[in-house]
Amino acid sequence: MIEIDLDQLLLDRGMSLTQLAEVVGMTMANLSILKTGKAKAIRFSTLCKLCEALHCQPGDLLKYQPS
Template sequence: MPEQGERIVCHLDKLLADRGLTLAELASQVGITVVNLSILKNNRAKAIRYSTLAALCDALACQPGDLFSYDETR
């Protein structure tokens, strides 16, 4: 059985594509590194700070539920 964190799926690719943004542009807007955003985008992050989540939601004009979902089939 996978760990609970492995069931959380990040939809950053879709949000970026929908808004015509690159990872580098978003990193600049949010103030975090491209490497850290890439870790998040590729579902390798173990945690996210609320301040980072809020900054991403502000920059992407979305809700946390738009950015992440829970996949019970994983």
């Protein structure tokens, strides 16, 4: 299973989920789906926006958890 780990990056950057939503142009609902692990997929364009806003690499956001 692939997880998206926003919590630590947001904490490290001193950024709230609300601030991230504004920067990347996403709704809080969609970011919450990613944050809580309920997302089934993520678009590369969304991943790019998140990486740009958080100044990180995709590997900083995505984690593999064996089932």
